[in-house]
Amino acid sequence: MIGKGMALKHAPLERLMHYHHFLSGRAKEGGSETVTSTEVAELVHMDDTLVRKDLAAIGVRGYPRVGFRADDILKAIRDVLGFDHTFRAIIIGAGRLGTAMAHYQGFTPFGVEVLGLFDSAPQKTGLSVGRFQVQPMAGLPLFVRNRGVEIAILTVPATAAQEVANVAVSAGVKAIWDFATTSLKVPSGVLVRHEHISVGIAELSYYLSHGQEA
Amino acid sequence: MIGKGMALKHAPLERLMHYHHFLSGRAKEGGSETVTSTEVAELVHMDDTLVRKDLAAIGVRGYPRVGFRADDILKAIRDVLGFDHTFRAIIIGAGRLGTAMAHYQGFTPFGVEVLGLFDSAPQKTGLSVGRFQVQPMAGLPLFVRNRGVEIAILTVPATAAQEVANVAVSAGVKAIWDFATTSLKVPSGVLVRHEHISVGIAELSYYLSHGQEA
DNA sequence: TAGATTGTTAATCGATTAACAATC
DNA sequence: TAGATTGTTAATCGATTAACAATC
Numbered sequence: 001m002i003g004k005g006m007a008l009k010h011a012p013l014e015r016l017m018h019y020h021h022f023l024s025g026r027a028k029e030g031g032s033e034t035v036t037s038t039e040v041a042e043l044v045h046m047d048d049t050l051v052r053k054d055l056a057a058i059g060v061r062g063y064p065r066v067g068f069r070a071d072d073i074l075k076a077i078r079d080v081l082g083f084d085h086t087f088r089a090i091i092i093g094a095g096r097l098g099t100a101m102a103h104y105q106g107f108t109p110f111g112v113e114v115l116g117l118f119d120s121a122p123q124k125t126g127l128s129v130g131r132f133q134v135q136p137m138a139g140l141p142l143f144v145r146n147r148g149v150e151i152a153i154l155t156v157p158a159t160a161a162q163e164v165a166n167v168a169v170s171a172g173v174k175a176i177w178d179f180a181t182t183s184l185k186v187p188s189g190v191l192v193r194h195e196h197i198s199v200g201i202a203e204l205s206y207y208l209s210h211g212q213e214a
Numbered sequence: 215m216i217g218k219g220m221a222l223k224h225a226p227l228e229r230l231m232h233y234h235h236f237l238s239g240r241a242k243e244g245g246s247e248t249v250t251s252t253e254v255a256e257l258v259h260m261d262d263t264l265v266r267k268d269l270a271a272i273g274v275r276g277y278p279r280v281g282f283r284a285d286d287i288l289k290a291i292r293d294v295l296g297f298d299h300t301f302r303a304i305i306i307g308a309g310r311l312g313t314a315m316a317h318y319q320g321f322t323p324f325g326v327e328v329l330g331l332f333d334s335a336p337q338k339t340g341l342s343v344g345r346f347q348v349q350p351m352a353g354l355p356l357f358v359r360n361r362g363v364e365i366a367i368l369t370v371p372a373t374a375a376q377e378v379a380n381v382a383v384s385a386g387v388k389a390i391w392d393f394a395t396t397s398l399k400v401p402s403g404v405l406v407r408h409e410h411i412s413v414g415i416a417e418l419s420y421y422l423s424h425g426q427e428a
Numbered sequence: 429t430a431g432a433t434t435g436t437t438a439a440t441c442g443a444t445t446a447a448c449a450a451t452c
Numbered sequence: 453t454a455g456a457t458t459g460t461t462a463a464t465c466g467a468t469t470a471a472c473a474a475t476c
């Protein structure tokens with residue numbers, strides 16, 4: 001059972017997302033309303049006991065001889081991960097990646113709502129990017145406070161990342177999603193999630209160097 | 215010691231990248247030529263024994279009372295991960311994300327060289343994107359074979375991902391770096407690395423829902 | 429009921445940490 | 453030499469898997 005302060009680690013969290021992805025796909029296709037742990041396990045290439053453990057951990061109960069209701073699983077995952085809350089976000093950095101993010105439609109199903117796009121370059125202020133107009137950094141603190149922004153998505157160059165993060169944090173942002181290749185220093189209580197593209201490169205490169213015979 | 219078929223798991227690989235990142239940063243700043251395992255450990259918030267284990271595993275030897283030569287570590291990591299080979303890649307999907315990728319400068323230090331950009335939309339053929347001209351999918355198989363392309367970077371919509379992956383694989387690509395939210399089916403022997411943005415969202419959302427008191 | 433599947437306890441496995449001898 | 457740091461063996465910890473009783 002998940003208590004308030006309970007810490008779901010990265011790996012189980014990733015598994016839950018995996019279950020969620022497959023089950024919501026299945027639901028769309030009008031599959032059966034119940035699944036067994038074995039079915040889920042096969043879907044995601046895992047042991048069925050681990051599936052049951054994960055589901056037990058988030059409070060889903062199954063029915064012997066029947067399995068689990070797919071809806072129960074989806075609901076429990078959405079509850080635990082907070083997808084039915086709405087969290088407000090801003091994107092900082094209106095470069096190519098920031099622009100791609102500003103157009104991305106995939107946040108809303110997970111309850112993340114992007115409210116604004118900021119950039120430090122004066123010549124970008126006012127430009128239209130998707131449904132946003134680029135705002136200057138000077139307006140950020142007020143915007144964050146007034147709109148209750150909790151997440152800053154950083155798509156700035158590595159050299160600017162720390163400075164921008166500082167501004168965002170002192171404005172009251174609670175989590176930073178960093179796409180730059182740096183390590184940010186933030187006060188405790190602020191989450192930094194690093195999207196380290198270089199780890200992806202490393203994995204590909206390592207596999208191509210050694211892994212192919214495996 | 216790392217043998218030919220040795221399988222470095224995801225976690226150690228991520229740690230090696232972490233060491234690499236810090237040590238190459240340190241080198242640029244003209245820091246000391248040696249580091250102790252304790253220093254590295256502090257840098258990346260880990261136990262010093264684990265650092266020594268990781269380094270031993272990739273064949274780096276240290277000097278009692280002195281530490282490790284930073285260069286030795288960097289070289290060993292680059293060797294093991296294959297950064298000094300050159301792997302040829304193409305980007306498939308010239309949308310906003312593909313465009314951002316096409317402009318990205320960060321691949322070369324890790325030995326990944328992007329050679330071309332492809333898109334299935336006829337009206338995009340010939341467009342200039344950074345140093346590339348968008349090529350039609352029809353030309354992909356020949357291009358992959360002639361240029362020895364090993365990596366396909368997929369920045370296409372989820373609905374197109376499987377089909378595009380099939381084309382790339384049958385053309386001879388050995389690894390797929392997938393930025394779409396799907397699960398690809400590929401023949402064994404082909405690596406798929408998924409860059410699942412939704413796991414990032416999940417982590418942020420989970421933390422904002424529960425984690426803050428921790 | 430018999431049988432399939434859950435839920436849970438016990439066993440295993442692997443990864444991390446602690447302890448300490450070897451080394452320079 | 454004394455002392456700092458490596459390298460490695462042993463202990464611990466946590467996560468995964470196996471076994472099986474409980475349930476419908």
